[in-house]
Amino acid sequence: MRSSKLMFYAFVCLALIFQSCEKEQDILETTDTNTATLVGINDDNRLGNGGPGGGNGGPGNGGPGGGNNNSPNVASLDNEIVEVWTELLLGLERYATGMRPNASARALAYIYLASYETAVPGMQGFASNTERLAGLQINPNKLENNINWEIALNESFSKTLDHFLINLPNNLRSQIDELEDNLEDQLSNNVPNRVVEDSKKWGRYVANKVIQYSQTDQTAEAQILEPQPNSYEPPTGEGYWTYSADPERALFPYWGSVRTFVIAPEETSTVPPIPYNENPNSPYFAEMMEVYNANNQAKAEDGEQLWIAEFWSDDVENVMFSPPARQFSIANQLIEQYDLDLAATLSLYLKLGFSLNDAAVSTWKYKYDYMVMRPNVFIHEHIDPEFQTNLYRLVYWPNPSFPGYPSGHSCFASAAAGVFIDYFGNSTNFTDRSHEGRTEFRGTPRNFSSFEQMAAENAYSRIPLGVHIRMDCTEGLRLGYEISNAINNLDLNTDPI
Numbered sequence: 001m002r003s004s005k006l007m008f009y010a011f012v013c014l015a016l017i018f019q020s021c022e023k024e025q026d027i028l029e030t031t032d033t034n035t036a037t038l039v040g041i042n043d044d045n046r047l048g049n050g051g052p053g054g055g056n057g058g059p060g061n062g063g064p065g066g067g068n069n070n071s072p073n074v075a076s077l078d079n080e081i082v083e084v085w086t087e088l089l090l091g092l093e094r095y096a097t098g099m100r101p102n103a104s105a106r107a108l109a110y111i112y113l114a115s116y117e118t119a120v121p122g123m124q125g126f127a128s129n130t131e132r133l134a135g136l137q138i139n140p141n142k143l144e145n146n147i148n149w150e151i152a153l154n155e156s157f158s159k160t161l162d163h164f165l166i167n168l169p170n171n172l173r174s175q176i177d178e179l180e181d182n183l184e185d186q187l188s189n190n191v192p193n194r195v196v197e198d199s200k201k202w203g204r205y206v207a208n209k210v211i212q213y214s215q216t217d218q219t220a221e222a223q224i225l226e227p228q229p230n231s232y233e234p235p236t237g238e239g240y241w242t243y244s245a246d247p248e249r250a251l252f253p254y255w256g257s258v259r260t261f262v263i264a265p266e267e268t269s270t271v272p273p274i275p276y277n278e279n280p281n282s283p284y285f286a287e288m289m290e291v292y293n294a295n296n297q298a299k300a301e302d303g304e305q306l307w308i309a310e311f312w313s314d315d316v317e318n319v320m321f322s323p324p325a326r327q328f329s330i331a332n333q334l335i336e337q338y339d340l341d342l343a344a345t346l347s348l349y350l351k352l353g354f355s356l357n358d359a360a361v362s363t364w365k366y367k368y369d370y371m372v373m374r375p376n377v378f379i380h381e382h383i384d385p386e387f388q389t390n391l392y393r394l395v396y397w398p399n400p401s402f403p404g405y406p407s408g409h410s411c412f413a414s415a416a417a418g419v420f421i422d423y424f425g426n427s428t429n430f431t432d433r434s435h436e437g438r439t440e441f442r443g444t445p446r447n448f449s450s451f452e453q454m455a456a457e458n459a460y461s462r463i464p465l466g467v468h469i470r471m472d473c474t475e476g477l478r479l480g481y482e483i484s485n486a487i488n489n490l491d492l493n494t495d496p497i
Contacts, residue, residue, distance in 0.1 A: 071147040074122040079335050079345035081150045081183070082115065085157040086332045086349075088179050089165070093325045097167045100322035101408055102252045103224045105360040106214075107164035108324055109261060109353035111157070114210035116350040118156040118203050119149050123343040125493050133261070136213045142205050144198035148191055149342070154183045155203030163211050166224065217259040227252055228401065239276025239284075239378075240371040241403035251401045256365025261354040263486035265365040268479060273372050273405045274471050278382055285382075287469040291375040292383050295390055295466035309390050309465035310442040311435065312409070312458045316394045319440065323409050324356040327416035329434040330454075338424055347492055352419050355487040359415035359480055363408050366479075372405035375469050389466030394441060399467060407468045410459035410476025411483070417455035418484025426450045455480075 089111070093104060113129065117136075120128050121143055130136050158180035162173065188196045215221060223229075228249040234242050243249050256265055277284040298305035314323045321329065331352055335345050376399060379387045389399070400408075427450055435443025448454040459477045462468035 071122050071145070071149065073124055073343075074119045074149050074346070075124065075341050075343040077149060077342040079340055079342045081153050081157075082342065082345050082349065083332055083336065084179070084183070085154075085161070086328055088175065089161055090321050090325055090329050090332070092161070092165055092168060092172055092175070094321045095168055095172055095318055096165045097317055098227055099166060099224075100317065101324055101412070102255050102258075102360045102364060103166070103220075103227070104322040105324035105353075105356040105412070106220060106224075106258065108328060109357035110210055110214045111160040111164055112346070112349040112353040113261075114156050114160045114207045115153055116346045117210065118152050118206045119342070119346055122147065122149050123346070126343065126347060127492055133213070135216050136209070138206055138209050143202055146195050146198065147202055148187065148195055148199040151184065151187045151191070151196055151199035152203035152206075154180055154187060155200045156207040159204055159207035160210065163207075164214075219254065220258040223252055223254055223258070229253065234368075234371065237371065239373055241373045241377075243401065247397055248399070248401045250368075252364055253368050253402075256361060256368065258361050260358040260361050262490055263358050263362070263483055265362040267486075268362045268482055270366055270369075271475055271478065273370055273475070276373075287471060288375055288378050288383065291463055291466060291469055292379050292387060294464045295387075298464040299390055305464045306390060307442040307444065308446075308457060308461045310394075311444070311446060312461040313391060313394065313441070313465055314409075315391060315400065315467075316441075319394065320435070323412045324360070326434060327352060327356060327412060330416065330430075330432055331420070333433060334420065334424065334430065337430065344423075348419070348423055350492070351422075351487050351490065352416060354490070355415040355419050355480075355484050356412055358487070359411045359483050360408070362479060362483060363406055363411045363476065364402070366406055367403040367408075370405050371403050372472065374399045374404050374467060376466060387466075391465050391467055404468055405472045405475060406479055407459065407462055407472040407476035409462055409468075410455075410473045411480040413455040413458035414477045414480030415484045415487075416480075417451040418481050419487060420451045422484075422488040424451070426452055430454070 089108075093099070093107075096104070099107065117128060117130075117138055120126050121140060128138065128140075130138050158176055162176050165173075165176075184196075184200075228246075228251055230249070232250050232253040234240065234250055234253075236242070274284050274287065279285060294305065298309055312326075314320045314326045320326075328349070331349065335348065340348065376387055376389050391399075402408075429447070429449065430451075431445050431447045432454070433445045435441070436445050437443070446457075448457070455477065459473040460470070462473055463470060
């Protein structure tokens with residue numbers, strides 16, 4: 001089964017051309033791809049290869065081991081349905097303009113909350129979040145006795161991707177419907193029509209309930225519509241971050257008030273930044289000099305440091321997915337490498353989404369509390385007026401448009417790494433192929449022996465890229481691990497108290 005699964009997976013990646021396309025036009029042209037080729041349909045390579053009504057190699061929808069009466073145990077099913085939808089999400093998310101990184105982190109959390117809640121009635125030993133998350137109202141009585149979990153998940157993913165991935169071009173958004181239809185054709189083979197319809201109804205019901213729950217967070221909903229609000233003017237002070245033109249206006253300045261799932265900003269700790277100082281002998285000036293030298297040396301050598309800087313940048317819409325989505329790219333590779341079942345995959349993705357969402361909220365609170373300027377502003381004024389970051393060749397504006405401390409990239413890296421460590425242990429032999437085949441930036445795969453090593457490389461890659469000083473990265477790493485520790489303490493295996 002695994003070999004046919006890999007063949008199916010390869011068809012999806014090849015046909016959609018999301019990870020390897022070099023220009024936006026490449027992906028736009030895939031909308032004319034024959035739908036049979038799109039999902040690799042053939043009689044010998046079919047997702048959901050179990051008995052009638054059953055899952056991938058597991059019992060049929062009348063077999064033993066169920067979570068809900070005659071439905072199969074989700075742990076007996078393969079994780080392929082999640083892998084395929086995640087690949088589509090990653091391909092589309094980089095074209096969802098105006099989302100990164102905060103709205104993307106939030107979208108990921110809700111998408112995978114919906115997938116978890118769709119399947120949790122069939123996940124023995126796992127509890128729903130409905131009692132823990134006030135306002136999330138999912139009525140288990142809506143669930144019929146005979147459910148094909150993969151068909152239900154297919155419906156759930158389709159509805160949540162369509163809702164949460166905003167600002168997609170229509171010819172890209174249509175690929176959500178195309179994938180849903182093609183997977184449904186495969187999954188419904190030899191499944192009674194009543195089971196198909198009941199399963200779709202359940203997946204759609206749960207997705208809509210999660211969407212309704214997300215909409216009760218009015219703070220987030222308002223900021224997604226206006227991520228750079230004209231109403232916000234940054235406070236002034238020595239060394240404070242500010243903007244120089246409208247394109248650089250503050251991005252998501254009120255995000256510290258957005259809903260969290262496990263740990264709120266006031267429940268986290270913070271380490272104040274090194275004080276601003278223009279004295280060349282001061283620690284602050286030394287950190288700026290480190291960025292200046294590391295950025296210029298990486299550019300001059302055009303070697304590993306520039307490779308690291310661009311490999312982890314994930315800053316550029318239409319070219320790369322966002323920093324939070326990058327962690328789901330890593331997770332999608334890990335669930336394949338470690339061969340997780342469907343239940344374990346859904347619980348991992350739920351916690352990863354929670355961790356990244358909560359990391360975004362706390363990080364942005366502290367960014368706008370401390371207002372630390374970006375290094376190139378200081379370097380232009382006090383070291384070299386001709387300085388250019390290594391990010392600049394990939395973007396139209398030299399800096400991310402928000403304060404630097406703590407680093408969001410660094411916090412996302414450790415918020416994810418902490419979850420990975422909890423699931424797989426710290427030691428690993430993992431090669432990140434997220435950008436394999438890309439030519440417009442340095443995306444050659446890199447290998448890691450531990451998740452801590454991977455997170456640290458991600459975090460400190462911001463120094464040779466020229467966009468963060470060391471204290472930004474150090475504090476981001478620390479904060480992310482604090483958040484992931486709280487996520488890891490969330491017990492999904494018992495009923496909430």
